[in-house]
Amino acid sequence: MIKKIFAKGYLWLLLALLYSPILIIMIFSFTEAKVLGNWTGFSFKLYSSLFAGGMHHSLIDAIINTFVIAFIAASVSTILGSIAAVGIYNLRSPMRGVMNFTNSIPIMNPDIITGVSLFLLFVSFGVSQGFTTVVLAHIAFCAPYVVLSVMPRLKKMNPNIYEAALDLGATPFQALRKVILPEILPGMISGFILAFTLSIDDFAVTIFTIGNEGLETLSTYIYADARKGGLTPELRPLSTIIFVTVLVLLIVINKRAEKQKKE
């Protein structure tokens, strides 16, 4: 019994340590003070000025850019990666190994190496950097994760159903739509979610491929802001909103998965 309390106590202590920085930000998002740590009374002003725009137009732009880039990169990665997964699954031994290995390189590589290598690619071929290069770079490190999340679904699938559909007169494209697609859809969805979050979170690859035409994503905005010495007060409510959204989403997804397992 004592052991149990001790063990759970340790977990809570560690969680408190992990969450204390984010909690400080959340608490101080409800006060107006410019400097974090000064409490000047409860207020929603930072939240309203975050959405009011005007002053922080560039921040709103950065948020929109982040989500547009994440949406395009995740969608393209999902399509490209899923098609690739079906292809790789049907490859024979040596080629299959080569593809799997190459696919794992972007996952194993640290962000900064991916960033530098893509930067060198774009400058070597004289591609001017901006929105397109960021999207391409994000696809490059997101698609491998989609392949990895679709692959287990293909392995679990009974390979005979596809053949059966063909024998029963379905065209290959019908068989794909009616047989393979439903089987791999859950893998595609979790691949899309993973790609989307990876893209939103990314900082290292983005900063190497974004160029200097004034395009900003949330990460580069925060970075530029932090380098100027301070943290724009509006970033406090923004971080709070992002954090709570991610928290709720993950808990909901997890509860659903647990429920599905029980059924």
Next chain:
Amino acid sequence: MLNSLSRFFMRRKNWSIPYALFLIVFVVIPLLLIVFYAFTDEEGMFTFANFRKFMMHPEAMNTFIYSIGIAIITTLVCLLLGYPAAYILSHRSLNVSKTMVVLFILPMWVNILIRTLATVALFDFLKLPLGEGALVFGMVYNFLPFMIYPIYNTLQKMDYSLVEAAQDLGANPLKVFYKVILPLSMPGIVSGIVMVFMPTVSTFAIAELLTMNNIKLFGTTVQENIYNGMWNYGAALSLIMLLLIGIMSLFTNEEDNAQNESGGVI
């Protein structure tokens, strides 16, 4: 034209071709370019000068060694804090809920810059000075979940009957831990170590924020050189980092594959 295209895609293995081309252009060629730039000078002539510059440059060398030191300390602290947590989370009789596990993984999904700025905020709030202490705290705070997750995964998949057998045969709890549980969790420990060491040694910008620009890590040296137009030298530094990480990851290949099969928490 359309006909031959559709015949081409009839064979499902051909579906890997678009992605193969994509990987060549956006993964293989860029990596080869790092090697190319690292071994050439500005005119494109073959040279070792970039590496010689690194060896002769005490500041770059010191930053490199210092970064490895910080990464080792961070990894050790993460292991010491993370192993007990993973152990408790996966322990059957304690019956920890899945949501608790998610709470430990969750910080991984928050933007790393926001996490870092939150650490800075915490230190400001507690009136603690920013510096080496803040740097290690921030790194541990950023990467602890990467240690807990793989260890938790291996512990959870562990065949518990082995533990029971050891207990039945009279091993005391300490002995059960050292002789059974610890060896069985080794794959998780190894991939945890790599998953913490690699990002710690390769981060940039994080250290500067945590130390008010007083301490620079190797990742920043790479980024600054690339930014200042010294592509060849920057590429050489990247290659050195890549070699360091390649050596590290040699230890883990098999464990990683096993983990990919099972899928993630969500």
